[in-house]
Amino acid sequence: GESVGLHLPTLSVQEGDNSIINCAYSNSASDYFIWYKQESGKGPQFIIDIRSNMDKRQGQRVTVLLNKTVKHLSLQIAATQPGDSAVYFCAENPSYGNNRLAFGKGNQVVVIP
Amino acid sequence: NAGVTQTPKFQVLKTGQSMTLQCAQDMNHEYMSWYRQDPGMGLRLIHYSVGAGITDQGEVPNGYNVSRSTTEDFPLRLLSAAPSQTSVYFCASSYNGAYEQYFGPGTRLTVT
Numbered sequence: 001g002e003s004v005g006l007h008l009p010t011l012s013v014q015e016g017d018n019s020i021i022n023c024a025y026s027n028s029a030s031d032y033f034i035w036y037k038q039e040s041g042k043g044p045q046f047i048i049d050i051r052s053n054m055d056k057r058q059g060q061r062v063t064v065l066l067n068k069t070v071k072h073l074s075l076q077i078a079a080t081q082p083g084d085s086a087v088y089f090c091a092e093n094p095s096y097g098n099n100r101l102a103f104g105k106g107n108q109v110v111v112i113p
Numbered sequence: 114n115a116g117v118t119q120t121p122k123f124q125v126l127k128t129g130q131s132m133t134l135q136c137a138q139d140m141n142h143e144y145m146s147w148y149r150q151d152p153g154m155g156l157r158l159i160h161y162s163v164g165a166g167i168t169d170q171g172e173v174p175n176g177y178n179v180s181r182s183t184t185e186d187f188p189l190r191l192l193s194a195a196p197s198q199t200s201v202y203f204c205a206s207s208y209n210g211a212y213e214q215y216f217g218p219g220t221r222l223t224v225t
Contacts (some may be wrong), residue, residue: 008153032212041201043117043216044156084139089155093211099144100171101211103155 019077023090032093119216136204144186
């Protein structure tokens with residue numbers, strides 16, 4: 001929990017506004033991407049995933065966008081709530097059938113009431 | 114349905130001591146994994162297993178051993194603890210390889 005927020009990029013968002021969290025990935029062969037949310041003192045929690053044959057996927061209040069041309073992934077959170085305050089990680093699976101996820105370093109989101 | 118459970122929640126070891134971090138899941142998931150999380154480093158894969166009797170190394174396996182004798186349990190062993198192994202350890206499981214893994218609450222380990 002408290003250790004994961006150290007020196008992370010931080011996004012401060014007003015409650016009710018939309019949040020956009022960005023992630024650059026490294027492997028152009030990656031075929032699967034996933035976003036996790038980690039609240040202080042807890043394990044990461046699955047938010048949403050997307051495969052490389054898609055460029056957008058929507059969930060409940062969240063949208064993931066994938067731009068393979070520039071190897072960029074983003075997570076949009078609509079109407080941000082105080083419960084959205086957490087560290088957000090993107091992860092990629094390097095290739096089909098590979099049983100590993102490579103995680104990014106994370107982004108801290110702080111929601112201002 | 115308890116999901117993924119980890120014990121202990123906290124542990125302090127002296128350099129050179131050994132211990133086992135326990136991980137269990139009750140979702141009948143074939144895939145299980147261990148990660149360590151250090152400040153500013155994200156999560157790094159230590160070992161993983163795609164089923165009982167099958168394990169493989171991840172990104173940072175040195176100093177750690179695993180075994181998978183049952184579908185439910187995937188213990189992580191530190192053979193001779195070192196201060197560099199001070200970290201938060203997470204176990205995860207999935208019904209479908211590395212996709213959509215469910216994480217446990219973590220074990221905070223300090224090696225002095």
